[in-house]
């Protein structure tokens with residue numbers, strides 16, 4: 293068992309992501325994370341356990357008695373939601389997940405309202421939050437900040453867990469968990485995820501959800517990944533190299549309609565123009581062929597699913613919303629259940645919830 297307080301930051305930060313995983317696990321060594329920073333921390337076994345726990349929590353929560361039982365699970369814990377980047381779903385679903393488990397919460401949603409505005413460093417801010425709370429759920433535009441903070445806290449007197457709720461352009465691990473949970477639920481009675489074809493479309497270069505989900509899909513057998521985007525926004529080399537290294541079948545193309553014909557799942561994403569290096573840069577790119585509308589819907593098979601991490605702009609036409617294959621609303625709600633499962637598991641309550649009598 294490796295410990296994050298036994299390695300210097302410089303050495304830890306230079307490790308390949310896969311080699312960081314053991315340092316981030318719960319001390320019980322049960323295969324689940326203490327700090328959740330990267331999608332790469334979750335192997336298939338961990339995914340299956342978390343999805344089962346999410347479904348169990350979803351079921352228990354249906355009855356008043358069950359909901360009250362769940363509320364007792366973490367009534368003795370407090371969570372800090374530190375979001376220095378805009379968010380609706382990730383913030384609210386983590387908040388709701390904490391509420392389901394009975395946690396009390398605090399939040400900072402704008403660094404300008406915290407003492408960071410007075411020049412306090414990120415490190416000191418996080419140390420401050422950890423003085424009052426038992427878990428920090430954080431979103432930041434700064435790539436790698438969640439990782440640095442996890443190391444800082446593990447080397448402090450209050451080593452509380454960090455959940456990365458989106459960092460820079462690189463990772464959004466809990467989004468990938470809810471995406472996998474949505475695929476698991478969608479194909480539950482149709483043979484599962486193995487052997488499926490998943491099409492990613494939109495801004496694949498800067499969409500952190502795509503990078504995280506692409507990785508998790510490699511935990512499944514024979515899942516083909518097709519990346520559809522304008523040349524300027526195509527998926528980045530690290531994603532492609534990971535798939536090539538693992539021998540995963542993948543395709544890079546600009547033909548959405550051809551891809552939809554072969555798809556089991558289509559994962560649409562919006563143009564992430566908040567990352568533009570020059571104002572109006574994205575608006576110069578022709579994205580007209582990278583939208584899902586009535587024509588694309590007619591090409592998708594009867595068991596196909598349409599997903600989107602949301603928020604959307606016009607990349608999925610609203611005429612698709614009522615089609616049973618449109619799973620993006622369910623996907624959003626699944627986020628609450630899988631995040632409740634992750635939080636409960638982080639604190640070691642997986643077995644108790646799975647075995648409870650509700």
Ligand code: CP
Nearest residue numbers: 379380381382601602
């Ligand atoms: N999918 C997602 O991260 O949405 P928000 O930005 O609204 O949290």
